[in-house]
Amino acid sequence: MSIRQSRNWFSPDYMVHKKTRKSGYGLHPLDDYLKKDRIPHIWCPGCGLGVVLSAYIRALKASGIPQDKTALVSGIGCTGRAAGYVNMDSFHMTHGRAIPFATGLKIGNPDVVTTVFSGDGDLFSIGGNHFIHAARRNVDFNVICVNNFNYGMTGGQAAPTTPMEVRTSTTPYGGFEQPFNLPSVAAGAGAVYVARWTTYHVEQLTKGIEEALHKDGFCFIEVLSPCPTGYGRKAGQKAGKDTMLYYRDKSRIEHGANPNDVSLDDKDEIIVGKFVDRHAPTFQEKRREVFQKARDMMGVK
Amino acid sequence: MGVKKEGTYFMGGNIACAEGAIMAGCSFFAGYPITPATEILERIANRFPELHGSYLQMEDELASMASIIGASWGGRKAMTATSGPGFSLMMENYGLALMTETPCVIVNVMRGGPSTGLPTMVAQGDVMQTRWGTHGDVGVIVLSPASPQEMFDLTIEAFNLSEKYRLPVILLSDEMVSHMTEKVVIPKKEDITIINRKKPECTPEEYLPYCPDEDLVPPMACVGEGYSIHVTGLTHDERGYPSIDEKVQNMLVTRLLDKVRNNAHDIIRYQEHMVEDADIIILAYGSASRSAREAVDMARKKGIKAGLIRPITIWPFPEDRISELAERAQAFVVAEINFGQMVYEVERCCRGCCPTYLIPRMGGSIHTPEEILDRIEKISKGGGQ
Ligand SMILES: Cc1ncc(C[n+]2csc(CCOP(=O)(O)OP(=O)(O)O)c2C)c(N)n1
Ligand code: SF4
Ligand SMILES: [Mg+2]
Numbered sequence: 001m002s003i004r005q006s007r008n009w010f011s012p013d014y015m016v017h018k019k020t021r022k023s024g025y026g027l028h029p030l031d032d033y034l035k036k037d038r039i040p041h042i043w044c045p046g047c048g049l050g051v052v053l054s055a056y057i058r059a060l061k062a063s064g065i066p067q068d069k070t071a072l073v074s075g076i077g078c079t080g081r082a083a084g085y086v087n088m089d090s091f092h093m094t095h096g097r098a099i100p101f102a103t104g105l106k107i108g109n110p111d112v113v114t115t116v117f118s119g120d121g122d123l124f125s126i127g128g129n130h131f132i133h134a135a136r137r138n139v140d141f142n143v144i145c146v147n148n149f150n151y152g153m154t155g156g157q158a159a160p161t162t163p164m165e166v167r168t169s170t171t172p173y174g175g176f177e178q179p180f181n182l183p184s185v186a187a188g189a190g191a192v193y194v195a196r197w198t199t200y201h202v203e204q205l206t207k208g209i210e211e212a213l214h215k216d217g218f219c220f221i222e223v224l225s226p227c228p229t230g231y232g233r234k235a236g237q238k239a240g241k242d243t244m245l246y247y248r249d250k251s252r253i254e255h256g257a258n259p260n261d262v263s264l265d266d267k268d269e270i271i272v273g274k275f276v277d278r279h280a281p282t283f284q285e286k287r288r289e290v291f292q293k294a295r296d297m298m299g300v301k
Numbered sequence: 302m303g304v305k306k307e308g309t310y311f312m313g314g315n316i317a318c319a320e321g322a323i324m325a326g327c328s329f330f331a332g333y334p335i336t337p338a339t340e341i342l343e344r345i346a347n348r349f350p351e352l353h354g355s356y357l358q359m360e361d362e363l364a365s366m367a368s369i370i371g372a373s374w375g376g377r378k379a380m381t382a383t384s385g386p387g388f389s390l391m392m393e394n395y396g397l398a399l400m401t402e403t404p405c406v407i408v409n410v411m412r413g414g415p416s417t418g419l420p421t422m423v424a425q426g427d428v429m430q431t432r433w434g435t436h437g438d439v440g441v442i443v444l445s446p447a448s449p450q451e452m453f454d455l456t457i458e459a460f461n462l463s464e465k466y467r468l469p470v471i472l473l474s475d476e477m478v479s480h481m482t483e484k485v486v487i488p489k490k491e492d493i494t495i496i497n498r499k500k501p502e503c504t505p506e507e508y509l510p511y512c513p514d515e516d517l518v519p520p521m522a523c524v525g526e527g528y529s530i531h532v533t534g535l536t537h538d539e540r541g542y543p544s545i546d547e548k549v550q551n552m553l554v555t556r557l558l559d560k561v562r563n564n565a566h567d568i569i570r571y572q573e574h575m576v577e578d579a580d581i582i583i584l585a586y587g588s589a590s591r592s593a594r595e596a597v598d599m600a601r602k603k604g605i606k607a608g609l610i611r612p613i614t615i616w617p618f619p620e621d622r623i624s625e626l627a628e629r630a631q632a633f634v635v636a637e638i639n640f641g642q643m644v645y646e647v648e649r650c651c652r653g654c655c656p657t658y659l660i661p662r663m664g665g666s667i668h669t670p671e672e673i674l675d676r677i678e679k680i681s682k683g684g685g686q
Contacts, residue, residue, distance in 0.1 A: 035529075035531070035542075037540075037542075038542060067529075068525065068526075068527040068529070069525055071524050071525070073371075083531070083533075084531060084533065084542070084543060087529055088529055089524045089525065089528075089529060089530050089531075090530070090531045090532070091371075091374065091531075091532045091533075092531070092532065092533035092534065092535065092543075093367065093397065093534065094367070094393055094394055094397050094534055096363075097363065097364070097367040097393075097394060097397075099364075100359060100360075100363070100364035100365075100367035100368045100371070101367045101368065101370055101371040102371060103357070103359075103364075103367075103368045103371060104329065104331065104357075104367065104368030104369055104370065104371025104372035104373075104374075104375060104379065105371035105372065105374055105375045105524055106371075106375070107329065107355050107357065107368075107371075107372065107375070108329055108355070108371060108372035108373070108374070108375020108376060108377045108379070108524075109375035109376055109377075109523070109524050109525050111525055112375075112524050112525040129360050129361065129364075130360060130363075130364055130367075133359075133360040133364070287355075290350075291349075291350040291353075294350040294351070295350055295351055298350075298351055300351045
């Protein structure tokens with residue numbers, strides 16, 4: 001028998017999975033927003049990712065935007081796994097390409113409120129070029145960047161966000177590259193909304209995401225988040241709780257701070273808050289205007 | 302400017318390609334300028350405002366490819382166009398589109414390589430890249446146009462096949478075909494077959510996004526349609542959920558390959574010229590096939606029974622037909638503008654029934670009919686090497 005005939009696609013054997021609803025579904029107020037049959041998740045104890053994802057879900061719920069008119073797009077990494085857990089249209093892209101995918105998705109179907117949810121390495125190393133160009137274009141979607149200062153998924157290597165001198169598995173004697181100050185990159189590239197919070201600032205973060213969901217244009221929120229497994233151990237924050245206490249003790253809220261002044265170089269202070277909230281016509285609005293003029297010139301509708 | 306109605310035009314290959322895309326219903330195009338494909342971007346950028354389409358000039362080809370996948374999940378027919386250096390960058394998300402079964406069209410206008418190579422000159426060096434350029438086992442569809450008319454027709458065909466079988470389809474042109482201006486007949490819209498992707502007919506609760514119908518193609522729900530889809534480049538089960546189960550990998554990848562293999566009879570297209578009684582059969586595609594056809598006619602005038610087979614789908618390769626012809630031909634001769642790529646496929650399909658010869662060319666120009674004829678004559682006298 002040739003390989004072509006070897007498989008009967010319609011044998012019961014083929015159906016590995018049927019859609020199942022687990023008992024107990026719906027008991028938690030956010031259950032409707034999670035794919036229950038995908039839980040438990042893969043995230044480590046003490047990881048901040050669950051905090052950020054639930055902040056997103058609560059913001060979405062509060063925003064009143066229908067669940068089937070929202071999309072979550074992720075790249076690759078621990079953070080990138082978020083897309084797999086939400087009960088809505090969700091896309092898990094290649095490493096670094098969440099933003100250009102989201103650009104096509106949003107322009108393809110402008111009715112869908114689109115959010116990119118990905119890691120610092122994904123968005124600012126391999127995907128850095130896409131980030132600055134999407135901000136420049138002011139395409140109407142939101143980017144939530146979970147910054148855990150390292151590549152968590154691959155085992156704690158240095159990222160473009162890792163502070164100087166910190167040891168990681170690829171900077172065993174301490175890092176010596178200047179890290180990005182993400183709010184400054186975002187604001188400089190043209191983002192209309194720029195904020196930074198930590199997993200300690202759950203309420204502010206949730207409110208910030210809700211604002212971004214309602215705001216037109218390219219909105220960026222950086223969330224500092226513990227990664228006890230990949231980063232914390234070597235950075236002197238063994239447990240997720242240690243990092244949370246660090247955020248509590250060192251953070252200072254300063255809305256409207258100049259994004260250029262909020263770098264994390266000074267380890268004794270983390271400036272958080274909403275730094276930029278301005279209006280600029282979106283890619284879609286500008287394009288509509290230019291295309292309308294073109295059509296008027298051509299005499300077509 | 303613009304082709305607003307059916308008729309006969311004097312048109313460049315790249316322009317015909319853009320017009321074909323528009324005719325097929327393409328409403329999203331993302332690209333990055335590169336010779337010799339740029340005219341496709343420019344034509345689309347010119348034409349899309351009146352058609353309410355979305356043209357995006359992306360920051361690079363990684364982004365072009367990723368954004369057409371996004372647009373396709375946004376419910377659009379989407380396309381990009383590039384040449385070798387950009388095509389290499391697209392390999393990453395070409396694989397993603399194959400894995401996630403995303404309909405879209407990629408035009409690669411081949412120029413001389415490797416690397417930056419000969420930006421303005423013809424070559425056919427990307428044939429194997431279209432087959433094996435992305436990592437993993439893949440089943441692919443690649444079409445090879447040989448004239449501006451086919452740039453129009455096969456672009457429509459590429460969209461139809463991509464929608465029907467839910468995969469990215471490559472239109473593999475070359476600089477010569479893309480920059481050639483010739484007669485192009487644009488038929489009436491009603492006379493053109495347009496295929497659109499299958500949509501789910503069941504409720505969201507019943508929908509299994511990666512459970513195929515009998516043709517091995519699953520119906521496709523897009524974003525915002527209420528089906529709560531999950532799309533991932535990871536190995537996934539029928540629900541679209543990632544899995545590290547060997548069984549799931551085996552079923553998914555086998556189906557992706559079978560989707561093309563089992564439907565090969567519907568996908569494969571080729572054109573033959575005087576092969577029925579031919580002793581020596583030339584196989585050529587794209588611009589090289591034009592010289593080859595001329596060479597066949599010249600050989601016939603000299604009393605040599607030569608013939609031409611021109612694969613239009615180069616992947617899947619018309620292997621059954623080649624095997625059949627090899628049983629009665631005396632020799633197969635492959636003329637391609639590279640140092641031997643498709644010739645190995647032909648050799649494989651000939652299964653030792655007849656010898657296979659290559660007329661290579663490094664790129665920069667196409668074969669002359671005379672040089673192909675010369676080889677045919679030598680082979681017919683028993684000295685092909
Ligand atoms: C093209 C490519 N290169 C490398 C990898 C391996 N890889 C997987 S996740 C990752 C880093 C992710 O880091 P980040 O975005 O910060 O996410 P985190 O795991 O920290 O949440 C890398 C390098 C990959 N999947 N694809
Ligand atoms: S490695 Fe770090 S980021 Fe990844 S799940 Fe564990 S704690 Fe979270
Ligand atoms: Mg990280």
